[in-house]
Amino acid sequence: MSFGNEAGPAGAVGIWDRITIGQKRVIWAWAFLAVPIVFYVGIRFYPTFQAFWLSFTNWDLLRPARFIGLANYQRMWGDPQFWQVFRNTFAYLIIGTPISLVVSFVIAYYLDRVRFMHGFIRALYFLPFLTTAAAMAWVWRWFYQPVPIGIINSFLANFGLPSQPFLRSTEQALPAIMVTAIWAGLGFQIIIFMAGLRAIPQTFYEAARIDGLGEWAILRKITLPLLKPTTVFLVVFSSIGFLRIFDQVYNMTTNDPGGPLNSTKPLVLLIYQTAFSSYDMGYAAAQTVVLFTILLVVSLLQLWVLRNR
Amino acid sequence: MQREGIAIAACKGIKEVSMRNRFTLAGLAAGVSMMAMGSAQAVEIEYWQYVFDSRVQAMDQLIANFEAANPGITVRHVTFPYADYQTRVTAAKLAGQGPDVVQLFYGWLDNFVAGELIQPLNPDVFPHEEIESEFFPIVGAMKRGEDYYGLPTAVRSLALFYNKQLFDEAGLDPDNPPQTLEELLAAAEATVKRDGAGNIISVGLAMGMAAQDHHWWREGLIRQFGGQAYSDDGRTVAYNDDAGLAATSWQADLYNTHGVTQIGFMDEPQAAFRAGLAAMSIDGTFRLGAFNAIESFEWGVTELPANADGYRSNYASYFANAIGASASGDELEAAEKFLAYISSEEAMEVWLDIVGELPARQSAALTEENLSHPVYAPFLKGLEYAHTTVFVDEAAQRQVAIDMEARMSIQGQDPADALAEAAAAEQAILDNFYSR
Numbered sequence: 128m129s130f131g132n133e134a135g136p137a138g139a140v141g142i143w144d145r146i147t148i149g150q151k152r153v154i155w156a157w158a159f160l161a162v163p164i165v166f167y168v169g170i171r172f173y174p175t176f177q178a179f180w181l182s183f184t185n186w187d188l189l190r191p192a193r194f195i196g197l198a199n200y201q202r203m204w205g206d207p208q209f210w211q212v213f214r215n216t217f218a219y220l221i222i223g224t225p226i227s228l229v230v231s232f233v234i235a236y237y238l239d240r241v242r243f244m245h246g247f248i249r250a251l252y253f254l255p256f257l258t259t260a261a262a263m264a265w266v267w268r269w270f271y272q273p274v275p276i277g278i279i280n281s282f283l284a285n286f287g288l289p290s291q292p293f294l295r296s297t298e299q300a301l302p303a304i305m306v307t308a309i310w311a312g313l314g315f316q317i318i319i320f321m322a323g324l325r326a327i328p329q330t331f332y333e334a335a336r337i338d339g340l341g342e343w344a345i346l347r348k349i350t351l352p353l354l355k356p357t358t359v360f361l362v363v364f365s366s367i368g369f370l371r372i373f374d375q376v377y378n379m380t381t382n383d384p385g386g387p388l389n390s391t392k393p394l395v396l397l398i399y400q401t402a403f404s405s406y407d408m409g410y411a412a413a414q415t416v417v418l419f420t421i422l423l424v425v426s427l428l429q430l431w432v433l434r435n436r
Numbered sequence: 437m438q439r440e441g442i443a444i445a446a447c448k449g450i451k452e453v454s455m456r457n458r459f460t461l462a463g464l465a466a467g468v469s470m471m472a473m474g475s476a477q478a479v480e481i482e483y484w485q486y487v488f489d490s491r492v493q494a495m496d497q498l499i500a501n502f503e504a505a506n507p508g509i510t511v512r513h514v515t516f517p518y519a520d521y522q523t524r525v526t527a528a529k530l531a532g533q534g535p536d537v538v539q540l541f542y543g544w545l546d547n548f549v550a551g552e553l554i555q556p557l558n559p560d561v562f563p564h565e566e567i568e569s570e571f572f573p574i575v576g577a578m579k580r581g582e583d584y585y586g587l588p589t590a591v592r593s594l595a596l597f598y599n600k601q602l603f604d605e606a607g608l609d610p611d612n613p614p615q616t617l618e619e620l621l622a623a624a625e626a627t628v629k630r631d632g633a634g635n636i637i638s639v640g641l642a643m644g645m646a647a648q649d650h651h652w653w654r655e656g657l658i659r660q661f662g663g664q665a666y667s668d669d670g671r672t673v674a675y676n677d678d679a680g681l682a683a684t685s686w687q688a689d690l691y692n693t694h695g696v697t698q699i700g701f702m703d704e705p706q707a708a709f710r711a712g713l714a715a716m717s718i719d720g721t722f723r724l725g726a727f728n729a730i731e732s733f734e735w736g737v738t739e740l741p742a743n744a745d746g747y748r749s750n751y752a753s754y755f756a757n758a759i760g761a762s763a764s765g766d767e768l769e770a771a772e773k774f775l776a777y778i779s780s781e782e783a784m785e786v787w788l789d790i791v792g793e794l795p796a797r798q799s800a801a802l803t804e805e806n807l808s809h810p811v812y813a814p815f816l817k818g819l820e821y822a823h824t825t826v827f828v829d830e831a832a833q834r835q836v837a838i839d840m841e842a843r844m845s846i847q848g849q850d851p852a853d854a855l856a857e858a859a860a861a862e863q864a865i866l867d868n869f870y871s872r
Contacts, residue, residue: 188526189551268703275637275713276702290635295700297846382646382704383835387842403523404831406547 175419181412188406199413208389209397209414216370216394218301219308220425223369227309227316228361234313235320236350249317256314264378267307268294271379294379297390304391308375312368316361323357324350359433363426370422371395394418479770480510481536481763484525485755486518490725494790495778501786502777509770511537522547529553529761536763536771537778539755540586542577543827546869549580554758556583561772570797574752574824586758587779590793591801592721593752593818594648594656596620596740601733602627602638602715613738617660617686620716620741624696627715640696642705642714649687649705650837651751652718652740655823657683660743670826671870676859685851688844699845709735720753721815724792739814752822754796788812794819828869836862 143151182199186192203209238248255263271293274280280290293303327350335345351358373395377384384400385392394414402411483499485491492515499511514535516524522544528534529551540548548554567575567584578586600610606626614620624640631637643649654665654675663679666672674680691697702708706726709717712733718740719727727735742748757778763771777783784795788806794815795801801819806812827833840858843849849857 188523188530189547189553272703273698273701274631274635276711280635284631284633284635287633290633292846295846297842382644382700383838383842386838387846388839403520405829406522406526 178412178415178419181409182416184409184412186408186412188408192409195409199410202410203413203417211389212385212392212394212397215301215390215392216372216421219305219369219372219393220366222302223305223309223372224362224365227312227365228358230309231313231316231361232320235317235324236346238317239321239324249321252317253314255311258311260311260374261378263311264307264375268379271303295387297388300380300387300391304375304379307379308369308372311375312365316365319357319361320354323354327353355433359430362433363429366425366429367422370418370425373399394421478508478510479766480512481767481770481774482512482514482760483537483539483774484514484516484535485539486521487515488518490791494787497786497790498778498783501782502774505777506770506773509773511774525553526551532762534760534762536760536767537757537774538760539757541755541830542586542588542753542824543830545578545580545585545756546828548758549585552761554585555761555763556585557587557759557775558772559584561776562587570799572752572796572798572801572819572822574754574819574822575756575796577824577826578756578758586756587775588754588756588796589778589783590787590791591752591754591796591819592793593750593815593822594651594718594720594740595737595814595818596716596718597709597723597727597735597737598623598716599709599712599714599733599735601712606715610734610736613736614716614741615738616746617741617743621690621694621696624690624716625694628696636695636698636701638713638715639698639701639708640715641690642701642708642717643690643697644699644705645834645837645841647705648718648720649841650834651753651825653683653687653837654825655751656740656749657687659749659823660747661686665825671866673859673863673866676856680859681852681855684840684855688841688851688854691845692848699841721793722791724811728792737811737814739817748818748821750818750822752819752824829865832865833862836865 183194183196184192185195234252241248269276270278273290274284283290292299294300331349332345335349372393376391376393376396380386380391385396398411398414401407401414485495495513499513503510525538534553538554562584572591574591575588578584596613598613603610608623608626614623628636628640629638658665658675658680661679661683663675663677665675667674691699702711702713705714705717706719706723708714710726710730740748740750757775759771759775781797781800784797784800787793788795794812801816806816836858840854843854844851
């Protein structure tokens with residue numbers, strides 16, 4: 128025992144003394160980095176690769192997984208429900224992202240100029256972002272009900288307008304849910320946009336005004352270009368959000384999740400159902416791989432389109 | 437052998453109990469402290485069920501009773517949210533830490549057996565002839581091949597709930613609810629309310645396949661119109677025929693032609709009924725807890741309406757308790773004792789009191805008191821002519837019915853086409869399951 132105690136530190140000190148300060152820094156840096164790296168490899172990357180492997184199997188939780196090659200992907204290719212869900216997911220993305228960005232920019236742009244009760248108004252916009260998605264979705268679900276309990280339909284009825292089915296319609300349900308998702312994310316986007324607006328030096332505006340530029344020209348030539356990093360961030364962030372939409376849809380259609388007739392079902396909800404109500408883990412993993420690929424491609428594409436030239 | 441000794445001891449203590457009936461004895465003996473002497477060392481077993489307040493409360497009480505009678509055995513009560521209950525059971529099996537006694541919906545049995553999550557009941561402890569003579573016949577849904585895989589504490593059936601106040605307002609006799617399908621339609625037509633623009637503001641009959649209507653359709657209406665939903669072996673969809681079409685059209689006409697209801701009104705039928713905005717609603721025993729809290733109006737229950745020939749048909753279902761695949765040795769023995777106790781008459785009475793679900797043993801259910809009970813009686817009568825659908829994937833098969841309803845109610849699809857499409861979709865689910 129005593130021999131070990133003497134020899135151990137002595138040897139370690141010897142090596143530690145011989146290396147340079149620069150090398151020591153590197154060692155320390157890696158020692159600290161090791162923690163998140165181990166965490167990410169264990170918690171994130173390993174399951175990701177596991178999902179890729181599972182997508183080539185017929186695992187159903189109960190029986191051992193068997194390799195079945197590309198059968199899950201072939202099945203997906205011929206599955207009309209998958210394509211319907213695929214279209215829905217892109218509808219959420221392609222309609223939701225631009226609308227939410229334009230609306231939040233307009234609000235941020237004007238809110239930035241409001242001095243009267245500025246903090247209060249900003250807090251009002253931010254409030255939905257703080258609220259639990261499930262609670263919010265349930266409130267909206269009741270808003271959309273037919274008369275006598277649905278507020279929106281009661282309002283329409285007061286003006287003699289025909290009542291709308293909203294969530295009970297294959298055409299209206301998806302937009303109706305999208306409105307709530309946009310509304311829920313608005314507060315966050317407004318705050319980020321306002322931070323971006325504040326970061327633009329006032330001197331630019333002063334110079335432009337002295338040069339006699341109109342408001343529209345200032346917006347186009349100064350505000351929007353200088354706001355680009357913020358916009359890129361929000362486009363990517365909101366796109367990923369819409370591609371992964373789940374809580375709003377699930378909570379607003381719990382009786383028939385993703386319904387009616389799959390008209391509101393996004394990919395994540397399909398994956399959830401395939402995995403946890405049909406226990407078709409292999410097929411669900413294949414769907415996950417597709418979602419992963421879409422997210423990757425869309426994000427890279429946006430970064431490339433909006434890159435700094 | 438030890439168990440046999442206890443049984444005999446218990447038998448001597450309780451007069452006139454047949455010897456071969458160890459299963460009943462185990463239940464009865466659980467209430468007798470004599471049983472305790474047999475258990476030499478302490479055994480802990482785990483009991484799993486999903487979270488539902490009254491069920492958890494009832495089980496806690498049963499466990500307390502059982503432990504008092506069996507000092508050597510402790511039961512750990514583990515609960516999970518319903519939504520991920522099955523996943524937890526499966527995951528625990530993979531991890532080699534399954535429960536000793538586990539609750540499952542009868543419709544999950546095939547999956548639980550295929551996944552080797554549970555083991556067949558030992559016929560020496562739970563004799564088949566006794567199960568078959570003492571439980572309601574629907575317990576047969578727990579049998580695969582020659583083995584029973586579980587026993588229910590309580591069973592559920594459907595009945596027609598009606599709002600006496602709305603009946604009164606519409607000039608109907610609140611003590612004389614509809615007894616036939618024709619009377620049901622007439623009552624619904626009399627009680628539905630609309631605003632000036634023609635929007636329904638209170639429905640005659642609250643409906644929705646997402647709730648209980650798919651059971652009413654499968655095991656009630658289709659049979660009443662002369663058909664049957666599946667072939668006898670359960671492998672083939674049989675409702676896509678004239679009888680099935682007649683039943684489906686009759687049900688769809690309630691919202692499409694007669695306008696006595698609206699699918700999705702107040703979101704869920706039970707919400708509409710509870711709010712007093714539905715004159716009638718078809719629902720199960722499990723809803724009694726929620727409806728008992730209604731204070732703003734009086735409601736009644738009657739049997740599901742008969743067809744023109746007086747033929748009635750009902751749907752019954754249940755959660756059963758089974759023994760986990762990993763239980764063996766002392767734990768298996770303790771698990772068998774516990775299962776025997778929670779399937780005993782005594783346990784069923786506790787369950788009825790706390791949860792409101794009907795006893796699964798005929799002797800405990802069909803008592804004078806229950807049969808004259810205004811609320812329990814219609815459900816109990818329903819059990820006599822109830823059928824139990826053998827589901828292979830309950831959620832997916834229900835979805836087929838929901839989608840069929842949505843195509844008829846939202847897209848105006850013809851019932852014949854809607855039914856054919858549903859039959860094809862459901863057959864695919866059955867084929868997929870049985871081909872594995």
